[in-house]
Amino acid sequence: MKLAEGLLLRADLIKKIEHLVNRIRPVLIVSDDKEPQEDPVKLLAQLRKANQDLKSIIVKINKTNNETFIGDGVTVMEALAKRDSLKLLSEKLRNIRQGAQINNSGSYGRQVATVDIQALQIEIDQTGRAFREIDSKVQEINWLTELKE
Numbered sequence: 597m598k599l600a601e602g603l604l605l606r607a608d609l610i611k612k613i614e615h616l617v618n619r620i621r622p623v624l625i626v627s628d629d630k631e632p633q634e635d636p637v638k639l640l641a642q643l644r645k646a647n648q649d650l651k652s653i654i655v656k657i658n659k660t661n662n663e664t665f666i667g668d669g670v671t672v673m674e675a676l677a678k679r680d681s682l683k684l685l686s687e688k689l690r691n692i693r694q695g696a697q698i699n700n701s702g703s704y705g706r707q708v709a710t711v712d713i714q715a716l717q718i719e720i721d722q723t724g725r726a727f728r729e730i731d732s733k734v735q736e737i738n739w740l741t742e743l744k745e
Contacts, residue, residue, distance in 0.1 A: 609650040620636055656743050
């Protein structure tokens with residue numbers, strides 16, 4: 597199984613667990629004279645099995661990410677951490693740039709930005725480009741790498 601397939605399986609298992617929880621809730625309590633529409637014991641068993649499967653696939657994904665190199669001695673795990681930090685930085689810089697936009701139509705007198713908006717935009721562009729480059733490499737690795745046992 598490829599790493600990308602393992603990631604899809606992980607997402608499916610998370611959805612399955614949530615679906616099972618939503619099926620269990622309505623059958624936890626019923627009137628004395630009624631039977632539940634589904635057997636909560638069987639549903640709980642399915643939930644426990646799905647949770648065990650999820651744990652197993654997460655271990656394999658993490659092991660693969662820690663042992664697979666994306667280039668230049670960088671593991672997939674390190675690339676993912678860098679990608680996530682670039683995404684966060686890019687979002688925050690865009691918010692800051694938006695906050696620094698000046699509207700001088702008000703009656704507060706002339707306002708000036710305290711940061712270099714042009715330099716901030718250049719950093720936003722560079723950060724976004726670096727994010728896309730890393731994300732592209734990670735996606736490629738995901739489809740080329742076998743999931744480790």
